[in-house]
Amino acid sequence: MTLYEEAPQAALSGLNVYAYGLHIAIGFLAMTAAAIWIAHQKKMKKGTATLFSVLAIVLGGIVSRLFFCIMDQSLGTPVPFSAWFRIDGGGWSMTGLIAGVFLAAWLSARMTGQNSMELLDISACSLPLLIIAERMGDRLIEDFNTSRPLEDGWISRSFLAVQGEYETYLRTYYLAAAAALVLFLILNVMSLRKNRRNGDLWIAFLLICGAMGVLLESLRYDYFLSITFVHLQQVVFALMILAGTVFAAVYAKGRPSALRWAAPLSLIVTVGAVIGIEFAIDRSDINNLLLYAAMILVILIPVVLGLILLQRKELD
Helix, strand or coil: CCCCCCCCEEEECCEEEEHHHHHHHHHHHHHHHHHHHHHHHCCCCCCHHHHHHHHHHHHHHHHHHHHHHHHCCCCCCCCCHHHCCCHHHCCCCHHHHHHHHHHHHHHHHHHHCCCHHHHHHHHHHHHHHHHHHHHHHHHHCCCCCEEEECCCCCCCCCCCEEECCCCEEEEHHHHHHHHHHHHHHHHHHHCCCCCCCCCHHHHHHHHHHHHHHHHHHHHECCCCCEECCEEHHHHHHHHHHHHHHHHHHHHCCCCCHHHHHHHHHHHHHHHHHHHHHHHHHHHCCCCHHHHHHHHHHHHHHHHHHHHHHHHHCCCC
16 A cells, blocks of 8 residues: 555564554554453453454544544534545544544444443443544644743743744654653552542543643644634543533532532533633733633542542442
């Protein structure tokens, strides 16, 4: 197969391959290895993790492409249906990838008769490895997943900055990869808790990854999957937080009803505050570091409440 000359390439056993695709392949292999190992430790039915891995590759790609084609507005309208299958032209969505992998976990559990929440936990613990690899691959794409122009300062002179033709930008893909690594460590440490229930880790993924996604999508300024100032993937990540708080509240049996209602309802305040902060970032002279510190604090409200519900619930 002839490769596009303008696309970054890598040599693999004497064969040239797309460098970005190689990152994705490494990520899928790492996720698969982790999922199979965890499933083995949990003594799940043989073949369950293998089936999940295959479906994750297929559905992860399909749903990722579907989300992109629906949300992409670079031509003023969503991608025409006739172009949905032209994957050689690129176009994928991280939120779609996450949804596809979780769909694969749910279907695999249904097909093999395993506990769906348990397999969702396994997918949540292994998926960050794929996200890390993908985010590191973003650095190969010019002017992709970078921030607004940076003011002169220590950040603009660090390895986190990249020099464009006229301005210096933050390499937000490095921050996204680091966030995914932190998520991987948090979830796998949480998996050691003796009193957790199946589904806790998946819900924690929705809460933490959703919060990280809202922040990181705000930082990036490449207009990827955006309509004017609205980052569409940021909206999807916010919905992930909402889903996490709702599931945490539903599964928190025996906890005070006020706390169970507070977690999902607090997201209303958070969304309003984030919109106001986004406006201030674009239209005011307030220091962006202060504004992003405020954004982190308001995003943490529903996340912390959701995690408290997970930590306090008692076993049946």
